Amino acid sequence: MQFRSSAARILANAILGGHLSERGIIQRVSKVLACKRSAWLQALAKKIISHFGRGTRPRRFRLERFILHQRTFTKACEKHFFILISRPPENPRMVPAAGPPQKWSVPAICTLGDLAKRLNLYPNELAWFADFRGLEAKLPEGPLRHYSYRWQAKRDGSARLVESPKQRLKAIQRYLLHQVLDHIPTHESVHGFVHGRSIRTFAAPHVNQSVVLKLDLKDFFPSISRARVVATFLTAGYPEPIAETLAGLCTNVTPTAVLQHFPMPATRERRYWLKMLYHRPHLPQGAPTSPALANLAAFRLDCRLAGLAKAAGAQYTRYADDLVFSANNKTFSRHLERFYIRVCAIALEEGFEVHTRKTRIMNRSISQRAVGIVLNQHINSPRTDYERLKAILHNCVRHGSASQNRAGVPDFRSHLAGRVSHIAMLNPARGQKLRTLLEQIHWTPAH
DSSP: HHHHHHHHHHHHHHTTSSSSOHHHHHHHHHHTTTSSSSSHHHHHHHHHHHHHTTTTTOOOHHHHHHHHHHHHHHHHHHTTEEOOOOOOOOOOOOOOOOSSGGGGGOOOOOSSSHHHHHHOOHHHHHHEEEEOOGGGGGSSSSSTTTTTEEEETTTTTTTEEEEEHHHHHHHHHHHHHHHHHGGGGOOOTTTTOTTOHHHHHHGGGGGGGGGEEEEEBTTTTTBBBBBHHHHHHHHOOOOOOHHHHHHHHBOOOOHHHHHOOOSSSSOHHHHHHHHHHHHHBBBOOOOHHHHHHHHTHHHHHHHHHHHHHTTOOOOEEEEEEEEEEEESSHHHTTTTHHHHHHHHHHHHTTTTOOOGGGGGEEEEOOOEETEEEESSSSOOOEEEEEEEHHHHHHHHHHOGGGGOOOOTTTHHHHHHHHHHHHHHHOOOHHHHHHHHHTHHHHHHTTT
């Protein structure tokens, strides 16, 4: 049994030295085995490709476990069809998955020493920030924690947990975002947190459509586990120890004390669900790398939903956890219920869940909205938002800015300028009117 386990481990390491192709597997395994018969090896290679897929990068422990449970391998061990060759281990190298990942221009990082050098860390510091042992969940509030936590109320009465990395970890994550993740392309249907795309490009395909279907994914960021993040880095070609370390730097385990102070009323089932999500390593909402990694983790979801929409004659776009489908044909409207059920099923199969209470089916006769944008005839901001902001600016001109800053916003001038810019992006004519009012405000030194 010990020989069989050692052989499976050696085979798994050799197989993962390249792409999963029958010829490649046989060539790499032949370097570490002296085979008396090769028929069993060819049969094993075919089974591995059939199970994991051609050109993929599975985890080593999964491949090792799969080999151990193959009767072909067991018989080869019992009948001594091969002998293990003692060879020094090869230097790790980048092995991107077959297809588009081979063209990704990510930096080559093959050893933990190289990664620590790039991040300007000592090896023990790298292991501490990656937190493989999940110590963050056990630490009391104080300087040893890597994250600060706060509950943020949502419009529906629930709350989201914002996990903000502290200064050093945030700098590490920003480096990984710009040097690694920015070089990995996302699906063409994704418009959130992608360079060159915005809520305007997200909404544009759904303007002037007869029916719009809007859905929301529940607990989007914490639903993405560390295993899915590791798979993303493996696909990019990083050796498994590097992929696991990169994933550790970008994920978190929430302390129990934070979850015990959930500020909003919730059912026992909801509290149990939140603890289950946050107690496992997950993408923290508030980390610089989380939006990009979430988009990459949802790539299969986007591929399947875009294909489903195309088959139904509809358009599909996603902005973070907001999914929107729209069409101008009667067939889509007639089979909308079946289409919606299929979307929910695909989301569950890909590890996500649709928030059914937030689902909206909007016909042309009502105001069609998504991410706060009106879609009916052209992209526009809701009239109530425009009128409210116009009134605030008008009162600032007449009575001073301090009279309108009732919420105590620290930089009220920048706050108003940002809101004006948002409306100007959607409707330049309205934006110009608001900018004229903004320029007429007399700002006190405090603002």
